[in-house]
Amino acid sequence: MLRALDIRDMLIIDRLELTFQPGLNALTGETGAGKSILLDSLGFVLGWRGRAELVRQGAAQGEVVAVFELGPDHPAHLVLAEAGLPGGEELILRRINTAEGRKTAWVNDRRCSGEVLRALSDTLIELHGQHDDRGLLNPRGHRAMLDTYAKTDEHLAAVRGAWTKMSRARKALAETEATLAAMRAEEEFLRHAVAELDKLDPQPGEDAELDARRRMMQGAERIRDDVARAFDLLGGEGAEGAMSDAVRWLEGVSDNAGGQLEEPIAALGRALIELGEAQDGVNACLQALDFNPAELEAAEERLFAIRALARKHDVTPDDLSRFATTLRERLNRLDAGDADLADQQAAVDAAQSTYDTAAEALSAARRRAAGQLDAAVMAELAPLKMERAVFQTEITATDPGPEGTDAVAFTVATNPGAPSGPLNKIASGGELSRFLLALKVCLTGDDSARTMIFDEIDRGVGGATADAVGRRLASLAHGGQVLVVTHSPQVAARASHHWRVQKQVTDGQTLSTVIPLAQPDRVDEIARMVAGDTITDEARAAARALLDT
Numbered sequence: 001m002l003r004a005l006d007i008r009d010m011l012i013i014d015r016l017e018l019t020f021q022p023g024l025n026a027l028t029g030e031t032g033a034g035k036s037i038l039l040d041s042l043g044f045v046l047g048w049r050g051r052a053e054l055v056r057q058g059a060a061q062g063e064v065v066a067v068f069e070l071g072p073d074h075p076a077h078l079v080l081a082e083a084g085l086p087g088g089e090e091l092i093l094r095r096i097n098t099a100e101g102r103k104t105a106w107v108n109d110r111r112c113s114g115e116v117l118r119a120l121s122d123t124l125i126e127l128h129g130q131h132d133d134r135g136l137l138n139p140r141g142h143r144a145m146l147d148t149y150a151k152t153d154e155h156l157a158a159v160r161g162a163w164t165k166m167s168r169a170r171k172a173l174a175e176t177e178a179t180l181a182a183m184r185a186e187e188e189f190l191r192h193a194v195a196e197l198d199k200l201d202p203q204p205g206e207d208a209e210l211d212a213r214r215r216m217m218q219g220a221e222r223i224r225d226d227v228a229r230a231f232d233l234l235g236g237e238g239a240e241g242a243m244s245d246a247v248r249w250l251e252g253v254s255d256n257a258g259g260q261l262e263e264p265i266a267a268l269g270r271a272l273i274e275l276g277e278a279q280d281g282v283n284a285c286l287q288a289l290d291f292n293p294a295e296l297e298a299a300e301e302r303l304f305a306i307r308a309l310a311r312k313h314d315v316t317p318d319d320l321s322r323f324a325t326t327l328r329e330r331l332n333r334l335d336a337g338d339a340d341l342a343d344q345q346a347a348v349d350a351a352q353s354t355y356d357t358a359a360e361a362l363s364a365a366r367r368r369a370a371g372q373l374d375a376a377v378m379a380e381l382a383p384l385k386m387e388r389a390v391f392q393t394e395i396t397a398t399d400p401g402p403e404g405t406d407a408v409a410f411t412v413a414t415n416p417g418a419p420s421g422p423l424n425k426i427a428s429g430g431e432l433s434r435f436l437l438a439l440k441v442c443l444t445g446d447d448s449a450r451t452m453i454f455d456e457i458d459r460g461v462g463g464a465t466a467d468a469v470g471r472r473l474a475s476l477a478h479g480g481q482v483l484v485v486t487h488s489p490q491v492a493a494r495a496s497h498h499w500r501v502q503k504q505v506t507d508g509q510t511l512s513t514v515i516p517l518a519q520p521d522r523v524d525e526i527a528r529m530v531a532g533d534t535i536t537d538e539a540r541a542a543a544r545a546l547l548d549t
Helices: 035-045 076-083 114-124 139-150 153-185 187-200 206-234 239-256 262-289 293-313 317-381 429-444 463-477 489-493 519-531 537-548
Strands: 002-010 013-019 023-028 061-069 090-098 103-107 110-112 125-129 390-401 404-413 451-455 481-485 497-506 509-516
Touching (some): 023 489, 035 090, 125 429, 139 429, 153 187, 206 317, 317 390, 317 404, 390 429, 463 481, 463 489, 497 519
Parallel strands (some): 023 481
Antiparallel strands (some): 090 103, 497 509
């Protein structure tokens, strides 16, 4: 609910402080007095796009402050939370505009963007009038309005959930089809590569092992003779025999040497043990060097085959085994692809069926509600002297989406048999205002969170019709807040709170001001609206009669 509006140096307003109340608030005044400036200023602080030149001539900057009262469940709290702005029961919007055109905004004393202001404004204010392209006249919002009227929350949730599931299933199917198509393009390569790798079956570390074995076999013939001669020199006819003879001779005379040969004999014994180990090692080497020439040829062939395959696939020899596993998995996926594709197509079909069922249920709920809304609007049009007009909610098929398969548009025909069309294309100014009012009365329901503003919605009507407009505005304001800019005395008389907008010239400068009216002043203002500039006793009597009804 809008509680206060403080305007400084905007257009022809130097300083204006207004305090609004719940219920129906009427702003009246002569044409050109500045009523539209109030709406321009309110739109400015709410981030709406409007006039470019707003700062009062001669002022350095203009400023507007709007104070709103928020209930605990007001949707503005969600906008504030998402924007990281402080909340509370009171919301203070402040925006300045310098003479150079720079704009700066604050929400609860925290800087914010125009985008955040506009998001907040959608939860705070509804503006309705003959140029209401943001509200009821915008066909893009008609489906959401019908859904609100029909209370289709559960149906919408089901459709959105089914759409999400179907979209994911379709995406998974498309990805699988693309993957299989790419693999099928290389199927011949995969099968040949896997067969070639399986046949060779290279193992990690095998390249180094084969290379070492090959090098040893290649050098075996050159070094074997030297190794054999060394082995012979270490044997019984060589070092081992000589050392054994020396030990035997020394042991024979050790007893007569006074113990001096015991250590040399022990050292020779240890040397014989080491010599034996050396013989064993050299003998093992001889046996290893003893190979079949065909074995060298086979080792070289396998080594060269492994290295050639590694170069072919641009991997290291040790990575061939892992690479083969990767190709084998791709080939397995390809072989199992048709089954996977069938499963995913079945999932898409099931999701599509679920979506179709949910969308049809939503469409049926919309069609039922559309008939009820049409009847309700038609019932409202009769007291507004438009009983011959026809209002219809048209539901046509559109591309499926998360909101269902329906396009919704509110259409009118001003007379039976006349062609119907969009509200803003068919109805005249006065008719359009009444259509909008009737539609808003039917669509509002229990929603009183937003302040509704009607800008001269009673234009072109008078008498009993204007009285019907006033009564409906008062009904809309019950439990909420409605601001109406009006030239109709019948509408103004229905207001709970009344302000007069007027211009005055001070020191050669024209300024606009707004004056709250007490009951006696209301009589004169409504009398002026009835009679014009000259207020007669008869006009005052008519004003009192309007206020008393």
